[in-house]
Structure formats: C-alpha cells, structure tokens
Amino acid sequence: VGCVLPPSSTCVGLCPVPDLSSVLLAMSSGQLLQVATEDCGQVEEVGCVQAGIAAIDISPDLELITLVTGDLKVITMTRDYLPAQEVSLHETQFGEGEQVSLGWGRKETQFHGREGKEGRAAAREQARLEEGDDQRVRVSWRGDGQMFAVSYVVPSVGEERRCVKVFTREGSLYSTSESLAGLCH
Numbered sequence: 001v002g003c004v005l006p007p008s009s010t011c012v013g014l015c016p017v018p019d020l021s022s023v024l025l026a027m028s029s030g031q032l033l034q035v036a037t038e039d040c041g042q043v044e045e046v047g048c049v050q051a052g053i054a055a056i057d058i059s060p061d062l063e064l065i066t067l068v069t070g071d072l073k074v075i076t077m078t079r080d081y082l083p084a085q086e087v088s089l090h091e092t093q094f095g096e097g098e099q100v101s102l103g104w105g106r107k108e109t110q111f112h113g114r115e116g117k118e119g120r121a122a123a124r125e126q127a128r129l130e131e132g133d134d135q136r137v138r139v140s141w142r143g144d145g146q147m148f149a150v151s152y153v154v155p156s157v158g159e160e161r162r163c164v165k166v167f168t169r170e171g172s173l174y175s176t177s178e179s180l181a182g183l184c185h
Helices: 113-125
Strands: 011-017 022-027 031-036 043-048 053-058 064-069 073-078 083-088 138-141 147-154 161-168 173-176
Touching: 011 053, 022 053, 031 053, 053 138, 053 147, 064 138, 064 147, 073 161
Parallel strands: none
Antiparallel strands: 011 022, 022 031, 031 043, 053 064, 064 073, 073 083, 138 147, 147 161, 161 173
C-alpha cells in the first residue's frame, strides 16, 4: 500500500521499531507512516493528524508513541495507534508536581546566591529565545520510560520564549519550566 505525500511535506521525526522490522516516519503534513525495513520497504499510512505533526518519539520500552501536533497538542498513543491521552500545550497549569509551600517565607525573600532577587527577576523578564534557536518542537523520553518532556516555543506577541513541559507516562502534565533566559531545547 502506498501513499501520496504533499510536495511541501517534510519528515519531522523518525522512530525505529525493531520488533516490527520497521520505522515510523512523522510528516509535517500530518501523516504517520510505517516503513518496513525488510520486504522492499513497503510503506503503510497508519495515521493522519489534520493539524500536522511537529515532533514524535517512542518510549524506551517501545510501548507508547508521543506526537506533538502542529497546533501544539500532545497525543500519547499505544503501539496499535490508539490514542490514550491528548493534552494542549497552551494550558497554563503547572502540573501535578507543583511544590507546596511549607511556610518558609516568600520566594522573593529567600537567598538566591550572587544573582539576588533583582537579578532573578530581571532574568525572568528577559526570557527570550537564544540566538540560533531553530524553534523546533522536541520530545524526549526519560531512560526508564516513566516520563517524557516536550520542548517548544511559546507563541506570544512580541517576545517568544522556549518552554519545557514534563508529562507522566500516562500523558498527564507533571511540571512546567519557569520562564528563564537561556533555556534551550
């Protein structure tokens, strides 16, 4: 079975699936293709995302596939290509791992080294993209396969900045990075 790709479509990710003797190709046009590494490289379209695909990665145990769509939604799916969870990166919640205040004083009054509280506040205000940032979305699984991170550029008016969100294996938001200068993918 073959498939027709739009001329402007580019490959945004490649994931090997050794037990199936194939690789998954994620195309910017939204097509998810499974290409056999044996049998003359037979190509099968196993999914399509209307908004396009920005990034893909597979868990270390090869059981879960994570996609980030063109409209910045994170889709976690099984190896059978059945969606398990869908979360928008536009949500402003911190996540399940938000720290609880134990009454040790306000963050502004705590010791921050040489930088001091003024320096830390200034660093937050100047949190913009590093020079040379390619603005690509990236997905990376932790080695034990229990969490994955999505690094992306926050679309904002004026100053764009990079953000990293960490998700549990089930696809629930665990934490969100602070807005800091120098944050790279």
